[in-house]
Amino acid sequence: MSDFVSLAKCMFKESIRNKGTMFFTLIFPMIFLIIFGSVFSGGSVGDVQIDVGVVCSENIRESLKTLKGPWNLIFYESESDMDENKKDLDALVWISGESVRILKKPRDMSNMGYLSSFEMSLKILLEKKLNGVKDIVVVRERKIHAGGMDIKPVDYLLAGVIAISILSSGMFGVITLFSHYRELGVLRRFKVSPVRKISFVLGLSFSKFILSLLAAFIMIGVSIFIFHGKYSMNLFLFIVTIISSTLGMMALGIILSLSFRSPTAANNVASIILTIMLFFSGVYFPITFLPPKLRILSFFMPARYVADAVRYTLGLQSMSILSFWLINTVFLITGSILLWVASEISLKPES
Amino acid sequence: MKKILRFSLYLFLNDYIRDFSGSFWIFFFPLILYLILTSIFGGIAEGENVTFRIGVVYEEKSTAFEKMVSHLKGEKVFDIREYRKVDEALKQLKESKLDVVIFVDKNLDSSFTKAILLAKTKMKLTVPIDIYYVPERTESSMAKDVVKSILKTIEVEIWRSFGNFKNVKVESSVEEKTKKFNMAHYYFPAIVMMTIMSIGFFSIPYSIAEKRERKSTRRLLVSPFGSGEFILSVILNNFLALLISLTLLFSMGMLLYRVPKVILSSQFILQIILGMLIYSMIGLMIVSLVKRTSTISIISNSLFQAMMFLGNFYFNVLNMSWGIRWFVYINPATYILDKLRGTMGYNSYLSNHLLVPFAWLVLSILIVTLNFKRVMEVE
Numbered sequence: 001m002s003d004f005v006s007l008a009k010c011m012f013k014e015s016i017r018n019k020g021t022m023f024f025t026l027i028f029p030m031i032f033l034i035i036f037g038s039v040f041s042g043g044s045v046g047d048v049q050i051d052v053g054v055v056c057s058e059n060i061r062e063s064l065k066t067l068k069g070p071w072n073l074i075f076y077e078s079e080s081d082m083d084e085n086k087k088d089l090d091a092l093v094w095i096s097g098e099s100v101r102i103l104k105k106p107r108d109m110s111n112m113g114y115l116s117s118f119e120m121s122l123k124i125l126l127e128k129k130l131n132g133v134k135d136i137v138v139v140r141e142r143k144i145h146a147g148g149m150d151i152k153p154v155d156y157l158l159a160g161v162i163a164i165s166i167l168s169s170g171m172f173g174v175i176t177l178f179s180h181y182r183e184l185g186v187l188r189r190f191k192v193s194p195v196r197k198i199s200f201v202l203g204l205s206f207s208k209f210i211l212s213l214l215a216a217f218i219m220i221g222v223s224i225f226i227f228h229g230k231y232s233m234n235l236f237l238f239i240v241t242i243i244s245s246t247l248g249m250m251a252l253g254i255i256l257s258l259s260f261r262s263p264t265a266a267n268n269v270a271s272i273i274l275t276i277m278l279f280f281s282g283v284y285f286p287i288t289f290l291p292p293k294l295r296i297l298s299f300f301m302p303a304r305y306v307a308d309a310v311r312y313t314l315g316l317q318s319m320s321i322l323s324f325w326l327i328n329t330v331f332l333i334t335g336s337i338l339l340w341v342a343s344e345i346s347l348k349p350e351s
Numbered sequence: 352m353k354k355i356l357r358f359s360l361y362l363f364l365n366d367y368i369r370d371f372s373g374s375f376w377i378f379f380f381p382l383i384l385y386l387i388l389t390s391i392f393g394g395i396a397e398g399e400n401v402t403f404r405i406g407v408v409y410e411e412k413s414t415a416f417e418k419m420v421s422h423l424k425g426e427k428v429f430d431i432r433e434y435r436k437v438d439e440a441l442k443q444l445k446e447s448k449l450d451v452v453i454f455v456d457k458n459l460d461s462s463f464t465k466a467i468l469l470a471k472t473k474m475k476l477t478v479p480i481d482i483y484y485v486p487e488r489t490e491s492s493m494a495k496d497v498v499k500s501i502l503k504t505i506e507v508e509i510w511r512s513f514g515n516f517k518n519v520k521v522e523s524s525v526e527e528k529t530k531k532f533n534m535a536h537y538y539f540p541a542i543v544m545m546t547i548m549s550i551g552f553f554s555i556p557y558s559i560a561e562k563r564e565r566k567s568t569r570r571l572l573v574s575p576f577g578s579g580e581f582i583l584s585v586i587l588n589n590f591l592a593l594l595i596s597l598t599l600l601f602s603m604g605m606l607l608y609r610v611p612k613v614i615l616s617s618q619f620i621l622q623i624i625l626g627m628l629i630y631s632m633i634g635l636m637i638v639s640l641v642k643r644t645s646t647i648s649i650i651s652n653s654l655f656q657a658m659m660f661l662g663n664f665y666f667n668v669l670n671m672s673w674g675i676r677w678f679v680y681i682n683p684a685t686y687i688l689d690k691l692r693g694t695m696g697y698n699s700y701l702s703n704h705l706l707v708p709f710a711w712l713v714l715s716i717l718i719v720t721l722n723f724k725r726v727m728e729v730e
Binding site: 019020023024027028031032034035036038039049087090098099100101102103104105117119120121122123124126127128130131133134135136137138139140141142143144145146151152153155156262265267268271272275276279280285286288289290291292294308316317318319320 | 371372375376380383384387388390391392401402403404441442444445446447450454463466467470475476477478479480481482483484485486487488489490492494495496497499500502503504505506507509510516517518519520521522523524525526645646648649652653656657660661666668670671672674675698
């Protein structure tokens with residue numbers, strides 16, 4: 001027990017004294033949190049405004065003003081007037097009786113989507129006006145909050161960012177630590193010391209849990225402070241999620257460290273894995289937007305499950321308790337087995 | 352000059368050929384990222400990839416209901432699932448297994464008939480349809496908007512069936528320069544910029560800082576090889592790496608994604624050179640201000656991520672609040688990328704593309720010149 005406590009203490013101290021480790025564990029995820037939090041704080045990217053130039057008759061103008069959306073309709077008296085200002089417009093529209101001409105000038109992806117939506121809404125509006133169509137269908141929007149709390153899109157996103165940071169600090173932390181220990185010859189010294197393998201693994205894991213917890217709480221604090229995030233945390237389940245996911249990702253980090261002798265190669269492969277996870281886990285981009293074939297890939301991304309579990313423990317998403325424990329048990333068991341295998345290999349006496 | 356070229360080649364072999372990490376980040380990572388981005392977003396602009404999972408709850412099947420579902424099924428973006436109980440569908444919605452739930456009243460047929468009959472008179476009756484969605488989930492909000500606009504077309508369809516309907520003819524076109532919005536083309540300049548920034552923020556400062564930590568720069572200073580020649584060699588070495596990286600990227604873009612030949616135009620190439628000059632100087636500026644490699648790594652990583660995500664690389668950030676938008680405007684990458692995209696035919700967001708990048712260039716040259724002794728650790 002005492003060797004575990006001493007090792008955990010040493011490894012924790014070693015981590016907090018290392019500027020790089022502290023930066024990449026605590027500060028780096030915060031940069032992402034602030035960037036993505038600011039970018040997506042409006043539900044979409046900020047307050048979108050699509051400038052649409054319109055040339056139409058006076059009676060159509062009033063109807064067009066009822067169009068709901070991010071459109072900033074700028075009315076011109078003539079085509080030549082609009083032509084003079086076309087540089088600053090996202091779309092140019094000419095309406096004459098029953099015919100409409102639209103010239104779209106896409107600037108980016110979201111812009112193109114909004115312009116297609118504008119085209120559809122405009123057609124419906126004009127056909128309704130021309131034919132005196134009465135409203136028959138009234139669509140009532142009913143908001144449902146998956147976690148039962150009235151939260152903003154940014155809260156949901158930030159929970160995913162927290163999950164990604166737990167995963168990256170678990171994986172990269174171990175790779176950096178192992179390469180560092182290998183370079184300094186610390187692992188060799190452990191081999192000739194009476195330290196038990198289990199104490200080494202537990203000490204390493206414990207120091208990482210503490211760091212991950214610290215990082216997660218700081219991030220939650222920052223998101224509450226800056227983005228006024230609302231969380232209804234189940235502390236026990238949150239800690240369980242952090243422990244299991246850190247363990248799982250540490251194991252992946254150790255496998256990479258052992259598979260590649262060069263620490264840079266291990267780091268590179270880990271970076272590719274993390275990049276793939278960022279895009280295919282549904283944290284930054286909804287899985288619904290992925291091509292069907294790539295959607296299957298998301299089922300193999302640990303980040304997807306950790307993000308769901310983190311959201312659940314923060315009261316942002318609904319999940320059956322069985323699914324929650326299944327996710328955590330899988331992470332705990334695979335993480336423990338892989339860590340045990342890793343300790344057997346890395347601390348095996350040299351022949 | 353010969354000395355510089357030989358030393359550059361030596362540095363290139365050392366930094367990029369012998370070191371897998373160097374070649375990975377500069378030569379291969381941009382290609383991997385480009386492949387990932389185009390795989391994910393390739394069809395988004397056309398709505399090809401998106402599939403919204405729609406739960407339709409009916410208490411009683413009716414003709415109007417069948418018509419509504421077939422209307423929705425006509426859109427390939429929907430994956431329609433039918434439910435008999437609203438609670439069951441809402442549970443799936445809360446667990447992210449559905450994007451929206453449409454609830455249809457059991458008296459839909461009679462309500463619809465009455466509403467249609469009254470619509471021809473001065474009286475008015477409406478048929479309510481409930482759409483449940485989760486506002487915090489982007490895909491759910493988007494699905495709600497799409498479903499809502501499609502449901503609103505139903506009444507237009509009903510009117511059309513009455514006859515004597517005036518159809519509105521929409522002639523829609525995309526500006527000639529960007530005939531078909533292609534994500535692979537749109538992301539191409541972003542990947543080019545990311546590669547330039549990787550060299551500026553990581554390769555150049557790390558290369559100098561590592562040599563400084565190993566005291567190699569001090570040894571160089573007592574050799575006939577001057578400090579200016581050393582810096583020039585470092586920059587040339589990285590220009591060579593960028594040239595190889597961009598050759599790979601351009602080949603991939605043109606052969607695999609048919610990126611237009613305008614990327615080979617002098618205007619496009621000049622912007623790349625300007626970007627390389629600015630980021631090389633920013634890299635040198637970091638080395639001149641910071642001594643330790645670990646601190647350089649922290650600063651470079653922070654600036655790299657901030658300039659990339661707040662530079663209009665992957666999404667429009669010019670609509671953000673001023674609390675963070677100021678950074679977008681002082682970020683040289685925003686301007687260089689906007690100009691690169693402008694050269695490819697996309698409409699520019701900004702007008703003056705030179706002021707901010709040149710301000711960074713002048714500032715970094717000034718700081719490097721003033722701190723030059725610190726770059727080389729001259730005693």
